[in-house]
Amino acid sequence: MILTPSMTGISSPEPLQHAFKVKSAPHAGRSGSRPANVTPEQWQQWWQQPSESEQRALYIHIPFCRKRCSFCNFFENGANPQRISDYMQQLCQQLSVAASSPFAQSQPFDTVYIGGGTPTDIQATEIAMLGAAVNRFPLVDNAEVTLEGRLNGFDDDKWHSALDAGFNRFSFGVQSFDTEVRRAAGRFDDKAQLLQRLSTLSQHDSASIVVDLIFGLPGQTLSIWQRDLQAVLDSGVHGVDLYQLIGLGGTRIDRASDKGKILGTDSSEFQADSQTRAQMYAFGAEYLESNQWQRLSSCHWRRDARERSVYNSLAKSGIEILPFGAGAGGSIHGHSMMNARSLTEWHQAQQLACTIGNDASLSTPHNVPGMMFTPNPSAKLDAIFKRGLDSGKLQFNQLETHLVEQLQPLFEAWQSHGLAQLSSNALTLTLAGRFWNVNMQTGLFEFLTENKS
Ligand SMILES: C[S@@+](CC[C@H](N)C(=O)[O-])C[C@H]1O[C@@H](n2cnc3c(N)ncnc32)[C@H](O)[C@@H]1O
Ligand code: SF4
Numbered sequence: 001m002i003l004t005p006s007m008t009g010i011s012s013p014e015p016l017q018h019a020f021k022v023k024s025a026p027h028a029g030r031s032g033s034r035p036a037n038v039t040p041e042q043w044q045q046w047w048q049q050p051s052e053s054e055q056r057a058l059y060i061h062i063p064f065c066r067k068r069c070s071f072c073n074f075f076e077n078g079a080n081p082q083r084i085s086d087y088m089q090q091l092c093q094q095l096s097v098a099a100s101s102p103f104a105q106s107q108p109f110d111t112v113y114i115g116g117g118t119p120t121d122i123q124a125t126e127i128a129m130l131g132a133a134v135n136r137f138p139l140v141d142n143a144e145v146t147l148e149g150r151l152n153g154f155d156d157d158k159w160h161s162a163l164d165a166g167f168n169r170f171s172f173g174v175q176s177f178d179t180e181v182r183r184a185a186g187r188f189d190d191k192a193q194l195l196q197r198l199s200t201l202s203q204h205d206s207a208s209i210v211v212d213l214i215f216g217l218p219g220q221t222l223s224i225w226q227r228d229l230q231a232v233l234d235s236g237v238h239g240v241d242l243y244q245l246i247g248l249g250g251t252r253i254d255r256a257s258d259k260g261k262i263l264g265t266d267s268s269e270f271q272a273d274s275q276t277r278a279q280m281y282a283f284g285a286e287y288l289e290s291n292q293w294q295r296l297s298s299c300h301w302r303r304d305a306r307e308r309s310v311y312n313s314l315a316k317s318g319i320e321i322l323p324f325g326a327g328a329g330g331s332i333h334g335h336s337m338m339n340a341r342s343l344t345e346w347h348q349a350q351q352l353a354c355t356i357g358n359d360a361s362l363s364t365p366h367n368v369p370g371m372m373f374t375p376n377p378s379a380k381l382d383a384i385f386k387r388g389l390d391s392g393k394l395q396f397n398q399l400e401t402h403l404v405e406q407l408q409p410l411f412e413a414w415q416s417h418g419l420a421q422l423s424s425n426a427l428t429l430t431l432a433g434r435f436w437n438v439n440m441q442t443g444l445f446e447f448l449t450e451n452k453s
Pocket of ligand 1: 071119174246
């Protein structure tokens with residue numbers, strides 16, 4: 001049996017800080033699929049067949065931003081109004097065609113996520129048009145419909161247009177409330193503006209308002225982070241994600257770091273190392289939970305039941321996700337897929353579909369070039385591991401007995417390294433385990449690959 005420190009972590013009196021060296025990757029996974037060639041006929045057939053997925057989601061990508069933030073590599077296209085308008089027209093047309101297909105109509109959707117980029121940068125009228133297109137799909141009662149983006153530029157017109165169009169969850173990237181840290185990261189608003197706007201939006205009687213914070217930004221000391229958490233509570237929002245800064249290639253922070261520089265603030269060149277980030281995570285988790293916030297996953301907490309985080313939890317469970325828009329990823333009939341990021345290719349594919357003009361193509365959204373993969377035979381099992389470790393508890397009744405037995409040495413090593421507690425029916429992660437859960441997921445997949453039974 002092969003059991004390595006990259007799977008188990010190492011023994012340390014302080015596992016939170018030292019069980020692993022650094023977070024291995026933003027997400028874990030193992031690839032059990034191969035690139036697939038899908039013919040135009042097959043593609044059209046897929047849209048005529050009913051879905052076999054019990055739960056499913058729509059993911060719609062809006063790949064525009066007004067500014068490139070120092071930490072982020074999700075920036076794809078500048079927010080030129082004409083370019084956005086052309087994109088929204090074609091996107092909504094494509095959504096309408098897709099919504100009327102037998103495949104879309106065969107099974108209701110539990111959740112819809114409009115992600116980016118910065119979807120809140122589209123016009124109020126475009127938000128209304130997008131909402132109308134989404135509502136052509138069959139949605140379950142009380143489906144969660146999220147609009148992602150930023151507070152800057154999200155004015156009352158857009159807010160009311162979104163509420164009227166059926167959006168009931170808003171996920172805003174705040175990153176840090178600290179005005180200086182924000183400025184260094186290339187963000188627009190200051191702390192007072194953010195708090196004021198969040199407090200107004202959070203008073204709405206049904207929409208869920210969620211913010212993303214990052215720990216480990218340049219200039220963000222431990223005490224600034226503590227004030228960031230206090231601001232979350234003061235703002236009145238219903239949910240928060242605490243993300244550790246990941247060094248993404250090509251970002252300004254990353255390029256500076258290659259030259260040994262930190263893009264800090266006027267008052268601080270500090271940037272937290274992995275051990276300090278572990279402390280920041282622990283402070284955030286304990287602070288929120290001691291204020292009666294409930295943990296829904298290793299990085300997401302809610303103030304009350306209004307926030308459900310349906311999309312994020314179902315996406316981690318490996319359900320069917322229909323992807324729309326340039327750069328959107330998802331899965332159809334078990335095949336995972338990723339649309340090409342190029343706007344030009346995306347528009348060209350749409351025009352091509354219009355020129356085919358036969359009956360099938362009229363009821364089938366165009367197939368955007370990109371990547372398509374054969375069904376992953378271990379997808380269901382991998383989703384149980386990912387979801388379990390991400391939620392902090394892996395229940396053994398979801399797994400076959402021989403698999404639990406096979407994994408026992410790994411689970412025992414995690415327990416002895418302070419990352420988890422093992423009982424006869426579940427593995428429960430400690431705070432340290434929750435901080436390192438992506439490394440543990442990666443380690444588990446590595447263990448299964450190296451120790452095939
Ligand atoms: C796709 S972005 C959209 C955010 C939105 N456009 C905005 O301006 O806030 C979603 C979230 O990813 C997170 N993110 C981006 N870059 C990150 C990084 N390098 N490390 C960790 N989280 C990151 C941020 O918290 C961000 O709010
Ligand atoms: S944080 Fe948002 S606005 Fe900034 S580059 Fe990333 S996606 Fe664009």
